[in-house]
Amino acid sequence: METFNFICTPEITFGEGSLGSLGEKIKNLKGTRVFISMDKALSDIKSQVKKLLDKEKLSYVIYDEILSEPTTDMGNYAGRLAKEEKCDIVCGIGGGSSLDIAKAVSVLITNDGRIEDYQGLGKVPNPGVPKIMVPTTAGTGSEVTFTAVFIRSKEKTKGGINSVYLYPQCAILDPDLTVSLPQGPTAFTGMDAFCHAIESYISKNSNFLTEAVSEKAMELLWENLPVVYNNPKSIKARGNMLYASFLAGLGLVNAGVTAVHSLSYPLGGLFGIGHGVGNALLLPYVLEAEIPEIDVKISRLSKKLLNKKSDTLSFIHELKNLEKGLKIPEKLSELNIPEDVIEQIAEGAMKIAVPLANNPKTLTKQDIIKIYNKAY
Numbered sequence: 001m002e003t004f005n006f007i008c009t010p011e012i013t014f015g016e017g018s019l020g021s022l023g024e025k026i027k028n029l030k031g032t033r034v035f036i037s038m039d040k041a042l043s044d045i046k047s048q049v050k051k052l053l054d055k056e057k058l059s060y061v062i063y064d065e066i067l068s069e070p071t072t073d074m075g076n077y078a079g080r081l082a083k084e085e086k087c088d089i090v091c092g093i094g095g096g097s098s099l100d101i102a103k104a105v106s107v108l109i110t111n112d113g114r115i116e117d118y119q120g121l122g123k124v125p126n127p128g129v130p131k132i133m134v135p136t137t138a139g140t141g142s143e144v145t146f147t148a149v150f151i152r153s154k155e156k157t158k159g160g161i162n163s164v165y166l167y168p169q170c171a172i173l174d175p176d177l178t179v180s181l182p183q184g185p186t187a188f189t190g191m192d193a194f195c196h197a198i199e200s201y202i203s204k205n206s207n208f209l210t211e212a213v214s215e216k217a218m219e220l221l222w223e224n225l226p227v228v229y230n231n232p233k234s235i236k237a238r239g240n241m242l243y244a245s246f247l248a249g250l251g252l253v254n255a256g257v258t259a260v261h262s263l264s265y266p267l268g269g270l271f272g273i274g275h276g277v278g279n280a281l282l283l284p285y286v287l288e289a290e291i292p293e294i295d296v297k298i299s300r301l302s303k304k305l306l307n308k309k310s311d312t313l314s315f316i317h318e319l320k321n322l323e324k325g326l327k328i329p330e331k332l333s334e335l336n337i338p339e340d341v342i343e344q345i346a347e348g349a350m351k352i353a354v355p356l357a358n359n360p361k362t363l364t365k366q367d368i369i370k371i372y373n374k375a376y
């Protein structure tokens, strides 16, 4: 019989207007002074949050300088600020970057090191302060994961803090907050969620529970991503996307992502390519490189998503069509990446070892170079 372990954020509140419960959640977790990290672009949500916290007479510090994927410098600055301000709870509101900063700040408050000291697996010595996650994209799934990813400012490489002390205590999933997300980020973050779902689905570490949540996530994403892309105000579809990205996050945290994330990381670190863009672009090429290893599962998945029996190659063809409809770039050459760096980025990908170890097929450096060349 299959045995498994499954981890999930202890409290999830889902629904339109659920942001209204933020004050209550902070009080339940015994927070007295909240450090809030949020995206710069979210001024409307910022006013809502201030009103909510003022009403509850909660004190807070807002760090809202987050524009792009966070660097270690940004995270360390936020950590120092939260410590100086004596915050005892953190809240991340926004895309994965704001959530990751909040998770890192939580442990920087209670530990003396810097982010660089904790990048890797299990390197954080002490638990952090409580964390509440409010995603406004669907999404990175950061509201359920034990990872916070930062670009090392000096080396221009990406690395995650992976620690059980980064698990959030509470996630508020309010579809209203995702409605104003522009078309591009809606597509890229939605495809990142799809990558979490499909990669965890085919991961060597998947089990029947993770497969069930990953499959449900893909069904919802496949159906709703084109809807929210073309009709951003559809609250029902936005809700389905947010729920799906949460489920995909559960797949990710319990079964792990695979080679797509390993191959995408160096593109972010070296060339600033957005996480979702890199993943979405590479996904079909990685799947094409491992058809025999994924055929059984993808054929099963095809039946669910396409309502017909189809082989893996046909599924990849449909996936490419979906991405075309979302205006995802199809080739690395479209992203101004020089062709002569492929060997270097392949070396970078080999260093992102954990997702590669989860991959259904063992990929050598030569295999990875082949995938990049095909994607170029």
Ligand SMILES: [Fe+2]
Binding pocket: 140, 192, 195, 196, 261, 275, 279
């Ligand atoms: Fe991701």
